[in-house]
Structures are given as C-alpha cells and as structure tokens.
Amino acid sequence: MSKSLQAIRGMNDILPEQTPLWRYFEGTVARLLDNYGYKQIRMPIVEFTELFKRSIGEVTDIVEKEMYTFEDRNGDSLTLRPEGTAACVRAVLEHGLTGAGQPQKLWYIGPMFRHERPQKGRYRQFHQIGLEVFNIDGPDIDAELIVLTWRLWGLLGIRDAVKLELNSLGTSESRGRYKVALVEYLSAHLDKLDEDSQRRLKTNPLRVLDTKNADTQAVLVDAPKMADYLDDESRIHFEGLKARLDAAGIPFVINTKLVRGLDYYSKTVFEWVTDKLGAQGTVCAGGRYDGLVEQMGGKPTTGVGFAMGIERLILLLETLEKVPEEISRQVDVYLCAFGEAAELAALALSEKVRDQLPNLRLQVNAGAGSFKSQFKKADKSGALYALILGDDELAQQVIGFKPLRGQGEQQNIAFDALAAHLATCVVQG
Template sequence: MSKSLQAIRGMNDILPEQSPLWRYFEGTVASLLDEYGYRQIRMPIVEVTELFKRSIGEVTDIVEKEMYTFDDRNGDSLTLRPEGTASCVRAVLEHGLSNNGQVQKLWYIGPMFRYERPQKGRYRQFHQIGVEVFNLAGPDIDAELIALTWRLWTRLGLRDAVTLELNSLGTSEARARYRDALVDYLSARKEQLDEDSKRRLGSNPLRILDSKVPETQALLVDAPKLVDHLDDESREHFEGLKARLDALGIRYVVNPKLVRGLDYYSKTVFEWVTDKLGAQGTVCAGGRYDGLVEQMGGRPTAGVGFAMGIERLILLLETLELVPEEISRQVDVYLCALGEAAELEGLKLAEGLRDRLPGLRLQVNAGGGNFKTQLKKADKSAALFALVLGEDELARQVIGFKPLRGQGEQQEISQAALAEHLATSLSQA
C-alpha cells in the first residue's frame, strides 16, 4: 500500500474549529492597527536568497541553519521568507515608498518558514503579524509601537500575562566597540564556553549574551556591559523612550543581555515575554534598524518595527482560557423546512432575511430529513434559534420560532414580522 499523504512535519493545518479564534485574533489586531493609522502591505512568500543574507546577516542562525532555500528552474537561488522585515524593506525600496523622506507606517500578515525542531509554539511554518515604520527617527515612534502592543494585550485580556523587556544596542560604531571588548573578555575564557558559544565567538559574539547554558550565563556576569559602550545619541534616545513609557504607565524591565538574533538591529530592541508557555516565552519582539535600508541599497532611512507570533499568542489565549465564548458560534439561526414547497419558500425567506439583516449568520438545512433530524442538526450547529417551516406554517404565512439555548418556548411569528422579531431576539441573546 502507498504511504498516506500527510502535512510536512512542523507545517500544520488550521482546522474549521480553530479558525474562529484565528479570525478573532487577526481581526482584533487589524482593527487596532487601523485606529493607529497603519496601512497593510502584502509581500511574496518567496524572495531571492541574497535579500536575507544581506539583511539578516550571513552568520546568523537563521541564514546558516534555518532557511528553506532552493534553486528554481532558471538556477536562481530562492528562499521561503524566514521573517518579514527584509521583504518589507525590499518592497519599500522597489516601489519608492520612502523617497523624499515619506513616512510609511505599514503592517503585514502571513506565513514565515524556518527549518527548526518542531515543538509546541514553535513550528517550521508559522504566522506573524509585523509592523514597520520608515523615516521616523525619534523615540516617540518606538514608544507608540510599544503602546500599541500594550493596548492589544489589554483588549485580549493578556496584560497581566506578559512582561516588556528593553535594551539599547547603540549605533553600529558603538556596537563594534562593545563587540571588541566582549570578544577580548570571552577569548581569555574560551575553554569555559559551551560549544555553540565558541562557534559564535568568531562570527556573532553578541548572541552569546542570549545563551541558555547556565555556565555561560555565569561567565557573563562580569563581562563588559553594552550600556557602558553606548554613544551619547543612543543613550539619549533610550532615555527618551523610557520617559515616554513611564508617562504612559507601561512597566518594563531593562535587560542588558537582550540583543535579538538579527544583525540589522540598532538602538532600541524590545521583547514581550510570558512565563505561561514554557520555553517559548517571546510572543512579540522588535526594535530599530536605522541602517538596514541603506545596507540594502537605499538612502539612509530610519526604520523601526516589530513582529508577533500568531500561534504563540493563540496558544496563550487558550492556555489562560481567554477565548471569548461567542466566537465559537458560527451560526445565529438555523432554518428547517419540510417538503418541497416549504424548501422553496424557505430559500426565498432566507435570502430576504439576509437582505434585511446584513451580517446575520443564517444556515438553511440541506439534505432533507424529517423535523426531528433537522432540529438535531440545528442544535448541533450551535445556533441560538431555529426557524421551522412546514406545510401548515406555509399555508398560514407564519413560521415557527424555536429558541435552542433555553431562552423561552417555541412560538409562531408572521413571516412579515420575522426580520424585526429576529433582530430583537438576537440583540437580547
């Protein structure tokens, strides 16, 4: 027998019973971004490999070990996007969106791909919502992005489940000075480092600060601190950001070991973390990348943004039992009709209700069946009300109106008054 076809490991189907929560989350974020004046952009999921090598950095874990890269039929090296910022910057450059200092406040949503060991909250195809802002260099926009996410946590009920961590990486020059000091310190203690940190020492030493190995973390206690190597401009920017967060009452923790895993960050970096999901604690992260546009061939352009992992945030909502009960109901009203004449009249009645009550979630029975069978299907649909139409009701121009969730007894309503009665009943349910 041939092997049954299955989804690729780490790339998951989102089933119908899961989709309402995804739609609720995505809709909540999209509405919030509209309120703050951000516009959506959609980019391809496949880009030339060079884009990610130039932006993320060739010696990062993502480029070295995690990208899905292949040659197409023309022999060009292409990659499934592992993150969204590089693609967004490429689109901004290609279409001249940031020319002449134009401010752009953009957001996007979609799948990203990384070859990692799949585990709960960490997948090979995962979904992100990302936000990017161009040509605003001050700490005020950094604060707005953090305030925006803070408001999102409030709307989702997650405010007490997440903690904001901040750091400043300084300019590239300040970071280079710190890199030299850190390499000198760690090189003298190289034999005490774990193997992964030894490898990073010659390629990406700042990532050693993020090591999860307890012995390496103990070694870093007396290591040089990035804050001591910050330039005045970066220090002033960071203080300005903290002052704004203080004014808004947004609590934060300064984490001097927070460096993020991408080469393009400068000045502000931040993460929203939770202790409710085990090892996968980061649910939203970002920062400034003021040199990235120029690095990719554009003019010097300030940039800042963040991305949030949809799977992890949905998992967090489920873990904390914060899924709104009403989103699981996909049907408001189920129409049962017995007999061909009633079925024909039921179709017309249903379309008339949809005309008069936009947004009404009305399911018409299909596949026949007696009334008992149809009412069972109505109950299974989780609808609030069933409409019952048979030969007798048809002759008298009425329809049976049956509450399905304990809101009263069945009654008869004239077809002419049905839309108004239904609207009232739904508003009170």
C-alpha cells in the same frame, strides 16, 4: 501499499474549529492598526535568497541553518521567507514608498518558514503579524509601537501574563567598540563557554549574550555591559523611550542581554515575554534598524518595527482561557424546512432577512432530511435558535421560532415580522 499523504512535519493545518479564534485575533489586531493609522502591505512568500543574506546576516542561525532555499527552473536561488522585515524593505525600495523622506507606517500578516525542530509554539511554518515604520527617527514612534501592543494585550485580556523587556544596542560604531570588549572578556574565559557560544564568539559574539547554557550565563554575569558603551545619541534616544513608557504607565524591565537574533538591529530592541508557555516565552519582539535600508541599496532611511507570533498568542489565549465564548458559535439561527414548497419559501425568506440583518449568521438546512435529523443538525451547529418551516406554517405565512440554548417556548412569527424579532433576540441579545 502506498504511504498515506499527510502534512509536512512542523507545517500544520488550521482546522474549522480553530479558525474562529484565529479570525477573532486577526480581526482585533487589524481594527487596532487601522485606528493607529497603519496601512497593510502584502509581499510574496518567496524571495531571492540574496535578500536575506544581505539583510539578516550570513552568520546568523537563520541563514546558516534554518532557511528553506532551492533553485528554480531558471537556476535562481530562492528562499521561502523566514521573516517579514527584509521582504517589506525590499518592497518599499522597489516601489519608492519612502522617497523624499516620506514616512510610512505599514503592517503585514502571513506565513514564515524556518527549518527548526518542531515543538509546541515553534513550527516550521508559522504565522506572524509585523509592523514596519520608515522615516520617523525619534523615540516617540518606538514608544507608539510598544503602546499599541500594550493596548492589544488589554483588548485580549492578557496584560497580566506578559512582561516588556528593553535594551539599546547603540549605533554600529558603539556596538563595534562593545564587541571588542566582549570578545576580549569571553576569550579569557573560553574554557567555560559551551560549544555553541565558542562558535558564536568567532562569528556573531553578541548572540552569546542570549545563551540558555547555565555555565555560560554564569560567565556573563561579570561581562562588559552594552550600556557602558552607548554613544550619546543612542543614550538620549533610549532615555526618551523610557520616559514615554513611564508617561503611558507601561511597566518594563531593562534586560542588558537582550540582543535579538538578526544583524540589522540598532538602538532600541524589545521583547514581550510570558512565563505561561514554557520555553517558547517570546510572543512579540522587534526594534530599530536605521541602517538596513541603506544596507540593501536605498538612501539612508530610519526604520523600526516588530513581529508577533500568531500561534503563540493563540496558545496563550487558550492557556489563560481568554477565548470569548461567542466566537465558538459560528451560527446564530438555523432554518429547518420540510418539503419542497417550504424549501423554496425558506430560500426566499432567508435572503430577505439577510438583506435587513446583514450581520446575522443564518444557516439554512441543505440536503433535506426528517424533522429529527434537521433538528440534530441545528443543535450541532451551535445556533441559539431554530426556525421551523413546513406546510402548515407556510399556509399561515408564519415560521416556528424555537430557542435551543435556554428557556422559552416555541412560538410562531409572521414572515414580515421575522427580521425585527431576530434583531431583538440575536443581534441585541
């Protein structure tokens, strides 16, 4: 017997009962970004592998261990995108969107792919919303990115559950000086480092700072601090960011071990973290990458951005019970029709109502059925009200109106008064 077909491990279906919450979240973010002047861009999910090696860094965990890479029929090495910034920079360069120093404020949404060990809140196909801003080099735009996420947390009702962590990685020159000091210090304590940190010490020493190993964390207590190696430009930029966050009333903590997992970051890095989801605590993270565009073949162009994990934020909303009740209801009104003449009239009447109330979620019964079966479907739909149309109602040019979720008697409403009645009961009520 053949094995039953199923989804790939770590790549999940999002089922009809789950999609209303996804649409609510995505719609809330999209409206917010419209209000802040960001424009959407859509990139392919497959890129040439070289793009990610050049941007993310060949010695990062993502490139070394996690990418889905394959050869196509032309012999080209292609990769399912593991993150969005590199693809967005590629698109910006290819289409000349930042020519002549033109600022761009962009956002995107879609699936990313990493071959990790699947667990709650961490999947092999996961979804992100990302923002990227080019050709604005001051701390004001760094602050705007953080301020708008703070506003989003307020709209979602989760501000009390998240915390902002900040750090500055300086310029590549100051970071280089810091790396020398860090490697010298850690090399003197090599026997106390875990195996993974010993490997990273040779390839990407800054990543040792965000180790989860308790013994290595103990060694890092007395390690050199990045703040002591910052150049004046980076220090002034960081102070400007902190001053703006203070002015906006946004609380934050400085995390000197915050380095992010990608090579292209410089100056500002930040993470929004929560302690409500166990090990998967980061829900939004990003920072500045002023050298990335030039590194990928463009002219010197400043850049800053972030990405938020949709699955984790959906999980946080569910964990905190911050899912609005109304989004679980996908139908406002369910129209039951009995007999062919009533079905024809129901079709025409429902379309007239939709013309007058375009936001009304009106479902007309399909597949006929008895009175009992249609009412069972009406109740299962979650509708607030049922409309009843049979031969008797049709003869009188009225339709039965019955509340399904609360008090109230069934009443008859004239065809030409139905839209106005529904506007009062559903759209306003």
